[in-house]
Amino acid sequence: xxxxxxxxxxxxxxxxxxxxxxxxxxxxxxxxxxxxxxxxxxxxxxxxxxxxxxxxxxxxxxxxxxxxxxxxxxxxxxxxxxxxxxxxxxxxxxxxxxxxxxxxxxxxxxxxxxxxxxxxxxxxxxxxxxxxxxxxxxxxxxxxxxxxxxxxxxxxxxxxxxxxxxxxxxxxxxxxxxxxxxxxxxxxxxxxxxxxxxxxxxxxxxxxxxxx
Numbered sequence: 104x105x106x107x108x109x110x111x112x113x114x115x116x117x118x119x120x121x122x123x124x125x126x127x128x129x130x131x132x133x134x135x136x137x138x139x140x141x142x143x144x145x146x147x148x149x150x151x152x153x154x155x156x157x158x159x160x161x162x163x164x165x166x167x168x169x170x171x172x173x174x175x176x177x178x179x180x181x182x183x184x185x186x187x188x189x190x191x192x193x194x195x196x197x198x199x200x201x202x203x204x205x206x207x208x209x210x211x212x213x214x215x216x217x218x219x220x221x222x223x224x225x226x227x228x229x230x231x232x233x234x235x236x237x238x239x240x241x242x243x244x245x246x247x248x249x250x251x252x253x254x255x256x257x258x259x260x261x262x263x264x265x266x267x268x269x270x271x272x273x274x275x276x277x278x279x280x281x282x283x284x285x286x287x288x289x290x291x292x293x294x295x296x297x298x299x300x301x302x303x304x305x306x307x308x309x310x311x312x313x314x315x
Contacts, residue, residue: 119131191313198312210297212300213298214296215255215295217254217292218294219306222290223291225285227282230282231278231279231310232250233277234249236274236305241300243268244265244268246297247295248276248293249261249294250291251292256294257294260278262276268297
């Protein structure tokens with residue numbers, strides 16, 4: 104049912120209004136009738152107003168000028184550092200991941216061996232860690248610790264030690280802090296290599312923090 108508005112009134116303070124039979128309030132702006140921003144007819148005027156309840160959007164924004172939901176801003180926008188000792192949630196700047204392997208992975212002399220791995224989601228990561236060597240029988244020499252992009256590789260970072268590690272002594276060697284920036288999920292590999300006459304074990308740890 105349409106509304107029967109009165110003829111164009113004379114504009115001037117106080118504003119000229121019209122209350123329709125259905126209770127909606129309209130204001131004359133000098134050209135046309137429009138809904139009053141303070142009316143109680145169940146909608147908000149294009150000119151603006153104050154809502155009395157929550158506004159719930161049906162999705163995260165897809166247009167450059169689209170309205171953003173709280174869940175979108177919570178996950179997409181950088182936040183200030185925390186002061187309560189809590190961890191950053193997955194996907195947020197500051198997210199921290201780690202894995203540690205005990206020194207019980209059997210090594211083969213002069214052969215690279217991956218002892219543990221860490222899966223990274225898409226993002227810009229700082230990755231660091233260490234490798235541990237434990238000779239079981241006989242001393243080890245020429246020890247290498249590295250981070251690789253595939254199994255048994257050290258193509259991302261590596262450090263070497265040309266010395267002798269005696270029986271039952273455990274040595275830990277850190278590898279260089281390395282940037283891993285990726286648009287897709289990847290896995291990084293902690294790889295060890297040593298020369299020894301009999302047997303030796305290895306282990307270590309990989310840590311990563313999301314920078315972007």
